Amino acid sequence: MKIALVGYGKMGKIIDEIAQSRGHEVVARLRETPTIENLNDPDVVIEFSNPEVAFQNIKTCLENKIPVICGTTGWLDKKPEVERIAMENGTAFLYGSNFSLGVNLFFALNENLAKMMNKFSEYNCQLEEIHHIHKLDAPSGTAISLAEGIIHNSNFEAWKLDETKEKDLGIFAIREDEVPGTHSVFYRSEVDEIEIKHTAFNRNGFALGAVIAAEWIVDKKGVFAMKDVLGL
Ligand SMILES: NC(=O)C1=CN([C@@H]2O[C@H](COP(=O)(O)OP(=O)(O)OC[C@H]3O[C@@H](n4cnc5c(N)ncnc54)[C@H](OP(=O)(O)O)[C@@H]3O)[C@@H](O)[C@H]2O)C=CC1
Numbered sequence: 001m002k003i004a005l006v007g008y009g010k011m012g013k014i015i016d017e018i019a020q021s022r023g024h025e026v027v028a029r030l031r032e033t034p035t036i037e038n039l040n041d042p043d044v045v046i047e048f049s050n051p052e053v054a055f056q057n058i059k060t061c062l063e064n065k066i067p068v069i070c071g072t073t074g075w076l077d078k079k080p081e082v083e084r085i086a087m088e089n090g091t092a093f094l095y096g097s098n099f100s101l102g103v104n105l106f107f108a109l110n111e112n113l114a115k116m117m118n119k120f121s122e123y124n125c126q127l128e129e130i131h132h133i134h135k136l137d138a139p140s141g142t143a144i145s146l147a148e149g150i151i152h153n154s155n156f157e158a159w160k161l162d163e164t165k166e167k168d169l170g171i172f173a174i175r176e177d178e179v180p181g182t183h184s185v186f187y188r189s190e191v192d193e194i195e196i197k198h199t200a201f202n203r204n205g206f207a208l209g210a211v212i213a214a215e216w217i218v219d220k221k222g223v224f225a226m227k228d229v230l231g232l
């Protein structure tokens with residue numbers, strides 16, 4: 001499979017190594033806006049850039065009928081538009097706030113726990129995420145996915161950064177050294193606390209998941225999520 005990497009920073013470089021180790025050809029490594037010329041005729045694009053440029057990058061690829069796997073976080077207000085463009089152009093799009101297998105299992109665990117805890121008003125819930133100091137967006141995309149899983153299964157109506165207030169579920173975002181990504185969900189009562197936590201030791205799990213998603217999507221049309229790839 002021919003893969004174009006749009007965004008070639010911390011993630012792009014690891015994805016490059018993993019893609020090649022799985023027998024794929026990396027035909028473009030871009031740190032600039034993609035064009036039909038510099039993409040170099042890929043079967044699929046893997047996009048890990050930054051929140052400012054992701055929408056335009058994805059749009060260009062989809063309008064040229066190239067399937068896109070996107071891991072960039074912090075641009076999600078435009079996701080419905082991207083999904084429309086993918087459908088109109090008869091191609092495929094998959095966004096994952098987190099491509100690691102462990103976090104996708106954690107998402108399922110979180111939803112099940114939220115359903116159960118919603119029956120017990122003794123417990124209040126909040127989320128915490130810890131990332132490296134270079135991260136541009138807060139809260140993390142993963143924390144937003146976790147919050148959506150809780151909101152869908154509880155009486156919370158929305159999430160709020162750095163504060164839990166009435167019907168708003170608090171997400172506390174901490175920036176520390178070079179931490180690759182830690183997410184915790186806490187249920188706290190007056191007498192005890194339940195915590196579920198995922199700790200990424202490095203970025204390899206994110207990168208491998210993105211390559212597996214690219215292998216999965218290449219002959220498909222439509223809008224997908226990582227749970228489709230993993231059969232969750
Ligand atoms: N979904 C997931 O599993 C994960 C998602 N992420 C997310 O992925 C994104 C990238 O993370 P990371 O690799 O750590 O970030 P980096 O800052 O290390 O890399 C970003 C890259 O994008 C490049 N870039 C800048 N402008 C453009 C443009 N217009 N088009 C294409 N590329 C451009 C930068 O180039 P230059 O250096 O020259 O500016 C750089 O190579 C972030 O949003 C992060 O939150 C991260 C890890 C896992």
Ligand SMILES: O=C(O)C1=N[C@H](C(=O)O)C[C@H](O)C1
Nearest residue numbers: 073097098135140141142181
């Ligand atoms: O920016 C990062 O590094 C990460 N971003 C993703 C997010 O925002 O959730 C995934 C992972 O936590 C690392």
